[in-house]
Amino acid sequence: MAKAYDHLFKLLLIGDSGVGKTCLIIRFAEDNFNNTYISTIGIDFKIRTVDIEGKKIKLQVWDTAGQERFKTITTAYYRGAMGIILVYDITDEKSFENIQNWMKSIKENASAGVERLLLGNKCDMEAKRKVQKEQADKLAREHGIRFFETSAKSSMNVDEAFSSLARDILLKSGGRRLGNSYKPHSTDLKTCDKKNTNKCSLG
């Protein structure tokens, strides 16, 4: 039987408790959203396969608990991750300030050369915004990483964010291992199983 995927990438989401890590993963993997908040205990994962540059990429997305008391468990998972998504909440300034600490935690616990991505989640809550897009843009530039504002609720930029990280990992690994299949200039980036059509509503 043919293999169902070409590559398996392990991704990890980190960030303060309540910023929406679990909701982002559920939106990405199941196209669903729930307003009820159940704090993650320890660690969990979901899977979705996407099509990037003609390759089937199986994404194993690990969800970590943001609470400090789970730190010893969650940091143990950094090492195996090929991509780490740092999440803050645009309505919660503290969660943005803490991104510096999460960056430090990556430096201390993850593999060198891990791809990173910054997400400002809950962008559907424009009226309650505390963190300006420019602040996050600046931070992302300082760290040389990509940045998206997302909404797990409206699904704004969720597929784009995961796909962009997967693509960066693919291009990076392509340079080393995939030889002729490496296509750095292609912009053909699409997901297999669903299209993101929702707009980010304000309010």
Ligand SMILES: Nc1nc2c(ncn2[C@@H]2O[C@H](COP(=O)(O)OP(=O)(O)OP(=O)(O)O)[C@@H](O)[C@H]2O)c(=O)[nH]1
């Ligand atoms: N309006 C809005 N609410 C969101 C969004 N994403 C998550 N939430 C809400 O924020 C709360 C926390 O979401 P979670 O995904 O459980 O947060 P978490 O980062 O996984 O939290 P921990 O598991 O404690 O680390 C829930 O009530 C969600 O419904 C979003 O994009 N927009």
